[in-house]
Amino acid sequence: xxxxxxxxxxxxxxxxxxxxxxxxxxxxxxxxxxxxxxxxxxxxxxxxxxxxxxxxxxxxxxxxxxxxxxxxxxxxxxxxxxxxxxxxxxxxxxxxxxxxxxxxxxxxxxxxxxxxxxxxxxxxxxxxxxxxxxxxxxxxxxxxxxxxxxxxxxxxxxxxxxxxxxxxxxxxxxxxxxxxxxxxxxxxxxxxxxxxxxxxxxxxxxxxxxxxxxxxxxxxxxxxxxxxxxxxxxxxxxxxxxxxxxxxxxxxxxxxxxxxxxxxxx
Amino acid sequence: xxxxxxxxxxxxxxxxxxxxxxxxxxxxxxxxxxxxxxxxxxxxxxxxxxxxxxxxxxxxxxxxxxxxxxxxxxxxxxxxxxxxxxxxxxxxxxxxxxxxxxxxxxxxxxxxxxxxxxxxxxxxxxxxxxxxxxxxxxxxxxxxxxxxxxxxxxxxxxxxxxxxxxxxxxxxxxxxxxxxxxxxxxxxxxxxxxxxxxxxxxxxxxxxxxxxxxxxxxxxxxxxxxxxxxxxxxxxxxxxxxxxxxxxxxxxxxxxxxxxxxxxxxxxxxxxxxxxxxxxxxxxxxxxxxxxxxxxxxxxxxxxxxxxxxxxxxxxxxxxxxxxxxxxxxxxxxxxxxxxxxxxxxxxxxxxxxxxxxxxxxxxxxxxxxxxxxxxxxxxxxxxxxxxxxxxxxxxxxxxxxxxxxxxxxxxxx
Numbered sequence: 096x097x098x099x100x101x102x103x104x105x106x107x108x109x110x111x112x113x114x115x116x117x118x119x120x121x122x123x124x125x126x127x128x129x130x131x132x133x134x135x136x137x138x139x140x141x142x143x144x145x146x147x148x149x150x151x152x153x154x155x156x157x158x159x160x161x162x163x164x165x166x167x168x169x170x171x172x173x174x175x176x177x178x179x180x181x182x183x184x185x186x187x188x189x190x191x192x193x194x195x196x197x198x199x200x201x202x203x204x205x206x207x208x209x210x211x212x213x214x215x216x217x218x219x220x221x222x223x224x225x226x227x228x229x230x231x232x233x234x235x236x237x238x239x240x241x242x243x244x245x246x247x248x249x250x251x252x253x254x255x256x257x258x259x260x261x262x263x264x265x266x267x268x269x270x271x272x273x274x275x276x277x278x279x280x281x282x283x284x285x286x287x288x289x290x291x292x293x294x295x296x297x298x299x300x301x302x303x304x305x306x307x308x309x310x311x312x313x314x315x316x317x318x319x320x321x322x323x324x325x326x327x328x329x330x331x332x333x334x335x336x337x338x339x340x341x342x343x344x345x346x347x348x349x350x351x352x353x354x355x356x357x358x359x360x361x
Numbered sequence: 362x363x364x365x366x367x368x369x370x371x372x373x374x375x376x377x378x379x380x381x382x383x384x385x386x387x388x389x390x391x392x393x394x395x396x397x398x399x400x401x402x403x404x405x406x407x408x409x410x411x412x413x414x415x416x417x418x419x420x421x422x423x424x425x426x427x428x429x430x431x432x433x434x435x436x437x438x439x440x441x442x443x444x445x446x447x448x449x450x451x452x453x454x455x456x457x458x459x460x461x462x463x464x465x466x467x468x469x470x471x472x473x474x475x476x477x478x479x480x481x482x483x484x485x486x487x488x489x490x491x492x493x494x495x496x497x498x499x500x501x502x503x504x505x506x507x508x509x510x511x512x513x514x515x516x517x518x519x520x521x522x523x524x525x526x527x528x529x530x531x532x533x534x535x536x537x538x539x540x541x542x543x544x545x546x547x548x549x550x551x552x553x554x555x556x557x558x559x560x561x562x563x564x565x566x567x568x569x570x571x572x573x574x575x576x577x578x579x580x581x582x583x584x585x586x587x588x589x590x591x592x593x594x595x596x597x598x599x600x601x602x603x604x605x606x607x608x609x610x611x612x613x614x615x616x617x618x619x620x621x622x623x624x625x626x627x628x629x630x631x632x633x634x635x636x637x638x639x640x641x642x643x644x645x646x647x648x649x650x651x652x653x654x655x656x657x658x659x660x661x662x663x664x665x666x667x668x669x670x671x672x673x674x675x676x677x678x679x680x681x682x683x684x685x686x687x688x689x690x691x692x693x694x695x696x697x698x699x700x701x702x703x704x705x706x707x708x709x710x711x712x713x714x715x716x717x718x719x720x721x722x723x724x725x726x727x728x729x730x731x732x733x734x735x736x737x738x739x740x741x742x743x744x745x746x747x748x749x750x751x752x753x754x755x756x757x758x759x760x761x762x763x764x765x766x767x768x769x770x771x772x773x774x775x
Contacts, residue, residue, distance in 0.1 A: 112488070119485040123471060123478070130473055200465035201486055202445045355448040358441065359376070 099348075106351050109204040116203060120211040125218060139219030140226050143174040150174075150291045162293060164322055165234045172322065173290035175227055176314050179220035180256055181281050186212035187260035188277050191268045192361060199358045206350060209264040213256050231322065239324030248316045248327070251336045255309055258342035261350045268361055288314050309335040309342075364457070366538050366569035367420040367443065372452035374413040374438055412438045414593045415452075422537070425560070425570040427580040427587035427600050429607055434590040436573045440464060440542050443571060458537025461487065465542075466527030472516035476507060476526055479515055483530050497533045504559075505529035506552070525552055532559050539563055542573045557583065577604045577673040578712075608672050608713060623657040623729050624693075630716065630736035633704070640739040641707050643751035649703040649716055649736060653693065659729060661692035664721045667703040668733045671749060672713035675733075678749055679705075682721070707738065708753070710745040714738050 110117075129135045147170045154160040154170070162169040187209040191198055194208055267273040287294060288310040295302055305311065312335040316327035413435040420426040428436045441447040442454050444462040469486040470479045480501055484494040494501075502508050505526045507518070515523060539560070560583055564570055574580050580587060580600060587600040589607050596606050631637045633646040641647060649667070669679040683690065693699055703718065716736050720729035745751065761767035 113485075115491050116485045116488075119482055119491070123474065123482050126478065127471065127473055196465065196468045197486065199446065200468040201462065203486055203488070355445075358446045 102348060102351060106204075106347065110206070113204050113207065117207050117211055117214070120207055121214040121218075124211060124215045128215075136219065136222045140223045143171060143178050143223060144226065146174050146291075147171040154291070160292065164236075164318075168230055168234055168236065168322060169318070170291050171230055172227060172318050173288075173314055175220070175223050176252070176317050177285055177288060177290045177310075178223070179216050180252070180310065181285065182219065183213040183216040183256050184260055184263055184277065184281065186215065188263045188267050188274050190260075191264045191357065192271070195361050198361050205354050205357055206261065206347065209260040210257055213253070213260050217253070227321075236322055239320070241320040241324050241326060244320045244326065245317075247336075248313070248320055248332075251316075251332075251339045252313050254343040255313065255335070255339035258339065258344075258346040261346040262342075265346075265350050265353055265357075268357060284308070284310065287311070290314060306331070309338045311335075313339075364421075365419040366422050366457050367418075367426070367571060368453065368455045368457075369416060369418050369439070369443070370453040370455075372413055372416050372439075372442060372449045372454050373411060374435075374442060374447065375409050375450040376412045376438075378408050378410060411592060413442070413449075413590075416588070416590065416594050417452075418588055418597060420538075420569045420571055422569050423564060423567045424586070425564050425572060425584040427584035427603070428571065428573045428590060429575075429577065429580055429587060429604065430590035430595070435592045436590055437464075437542060439590070440540055440571065440573055443540055456538050456540075459488065459534075460538045460540060461531060461534035461536030462540040463528065463531040463542065464540065466531050467515075467523050468527075470515050470523065470527065473514055475514055476502075476511040476518070480526070480530055483527065487531060487534055489534060501526075501529045501533050504532060504555070521549065528552075528556060532556065537568060539568050539570045541570065543575065575674070577608070580604055623655065623659060624720070625654045625656065626718075626730060626732055626735065627652045628717075628732075628735040630738065639737060640741060643710065643740060643742050644706060644708055644753065646704065646706050647716075647738065649705070649718070651701045651703070651718055651735065652698060653701055653720075653730075654698040655693035655695055657695050659693040659720065660722075661690065662722070662724060663692060663729055664723060665690065665701060666719050666721060667705065668715075668717050668719065669705070669709075670715045670717075670733055672715055672737065675715075676749070678709070678714065707740060708751045709738075709740045710748055710751050711740050711742045712749075714740065 132138065134141070147167055150170045151167050154162075155166050160166065190208040190212050191205065197203075197208075198205065263273060263277060267277075286292065287305055287308050289295075294305045294311065297305065312327065312331040316332050316335075319325040319327045416435070416439065418426065428439060430436055438447065440462070441464075442449055443456055444460065444464065445456075467483070469483040471482065474482065477498070480498060481491065481494055485491065502511050505522075505528070507522050507526055510518065510522065515526070518526070541560070557579055560570060560572075564583070570583070572580065572583055581604050584600040586598060587603040588597040589595040589603050595610075596603050628649060628651040629637060630639065631648050631650070632641070633648055638647065664682050664684060666680060666682045668677070668681075670677055701718070703716075705716075714737070715734040716738060717733040718735060719731040719733065721727075722729055742751070761769075
């Protein structure tokens with residue numbers, strides 16, 4: 096117990112000491128994106144938009160689906176949130192292994208690397224959200240008071256993403272298989288999170304099992320507070336929030352304890 | 362302050378040889394094995410070795426401490442332990458205060474960012490605050506000497522410019538403890554001197570310095586005390602004494618040639634007047650006598666050569682071939698012994714040098730015998746500031762007595 100306390104104090108102290116590093120590394124990645132790509136942030140909008148168009152054709156023309164709101168709004172909100180999650184992790188999984196020079200030569204809290212990947216994606220997410228606002232106006236969805244709950248939803252989502260990002264980057268450092276495994280898992284996970292099709296449609300036991308996926312209530316919570324104007328269901332969203340806090344805390348602790356072996360194993 | 366800034370107390374560090382399991386398949390087998398055999402932390406399996414074995418030292422504020430030793434002796438590991446990149450298997454290592462590490466000065470650089478952007482990035486990685494960097498930016502750029510290219514992406518920099526900028530950032534950290542690994546080898550001579558001066562300034566201000574280098578001359582110049590590592594402590598103490606011990610170790614025992622050598626060698630170094638010497642003053646004439654016994658025939662086409670190298674870094678100072686004919690060299694028959702004498706003038710500046718010889722076979726492009734360290738000379742003088750060759754420069758002054766003479770003098774200069 097005392098070791099836990101010592102570790103946690105050390106973790107927070109380090110973060111305070113190096114707080115500017117996280118922003119500097121995030122800034123670096125954003126700057127690089129601007130320099131290396133002609134379209135810069137437009138890519139952040141482009142990807143969910145193209146996917147939305149594809150799924151809109153399928154589920155509006157080929158196999159019409161009732162989702163309780165205009166389908167493009169449903170798909171775009173889902174894909175936008177999902178894209179944030181998936182791209183954070185996609186960058187984070189390689190964040191330690193692609194910075195070998197830094198990891199083996201300089202001491203700094205290594206959390207900075209995966210967490211900055213999440214922050215970069217957060218900026219993309221914010222930019223792409225403007226399109227969602229545009230779509231909401233287009234479909235005549237007004238703003239509900241529930242929008243004040245949005246920061247809580249984003250926070251829960253961020254905690255969960257950071258937790259998984261820490262875990263993945265660390266696992267990939269020790270076992271490079273993780274990167275490939277991740278590719279498979281993430282594409283299946285997308286469909287299990289009601290991004291484009293409500294999973295309740297699966298019905299029965301399968302749907303019941305899928306309810307345990309924390310991303311499901313998180314994505315739906317976004318739709319609740321923004322589009323439906325409802326308070327997210329306390330049980331499922333509260334559960335997801337609890338899981339997120341736990342995942343984030345436990346992964347961070349694991350990450351911190353394994354940190355000293357990174358330089359030897361990378 | 363009597364308290365040490367750096368404490369390295371009975372530190373052991375274990376490393377694995379060979380490949381680690383890198384995929385899940387290997388993990389499965391090794392973790393099953395791990396279930397049945399429990400290994401204690403202090404034991405070595407056949408795959409492991411001690412990179413650092415029971416090493417202890419302390420560095421006080423205002424003190425510079427050198428770490429020397431051959432490659433793979435655990436020098437860099439020691440620094441990584443100090444900078445917390447690695448954690449010791451056993452023992453305690455502690456750095457008090459803000460530590461600045463000059464290990465890989467440009468590790469955080471991103472090739473696509475400009476010099477200026479990289480200064481901020483690298484500075485924060487090293488633990489500086491943005492505000493601090495902003496106030497020191499001018500100084501950093503000035504010190505690096507790459508001002509003209511500060512807004513150019515560093516991928517267009519030469520490796521020297523890269524390293525200079527990196528070093529400049531690190532040199533402006535203002536740390537309590539400075540940990541330096543072989544960074545002086547970057548940059549040109551002028552920049553190296555500037556770096557050394559910077560470190561001497563830090564030392565004078567009370568910064569504790571830990572310095573790893575193969576450039577033994579700068580270890581002696583910077584450090585008061587030093588340790589010679591060969592995974593364990595070989596010697597610790599006064600820097601000059603440790604460096605000399607290291608040099609003695611590396612220079613002796615290498616006189617004997619390779620196992621299947623065709624000749625055996627014995628040599629003595631003496632002053633031209635006959636007394637044996639191992640020290641001299643610039644300009645004195647010395648004689649290296651070598652007795653060569655041939656074990657197999659050595660043909661007359663073999664070329665003898667005389668060599669002189671600087672001890673600290675094996676810098677070649679002189680390497681001269683004697684094609685043979687004019688000295689009456691006609692080779693050696695098996696079993697024959699010959700005395701070969703090299704007479705030379707020692708126009709060197711203070712320092713330690715090795716003299717030796719080799720026999721080269723131009724037909725096979727190989728050496729019959731290669732013995733660059735047959736004897737060692739220490740040259741004593743205190744006139745020169747830097748350099749190797751004693752050009753025996755003198756200064757002559759003249760002051761004009763009349764206006765006409767002054768004119769003559771200035772014309773004579775042209």
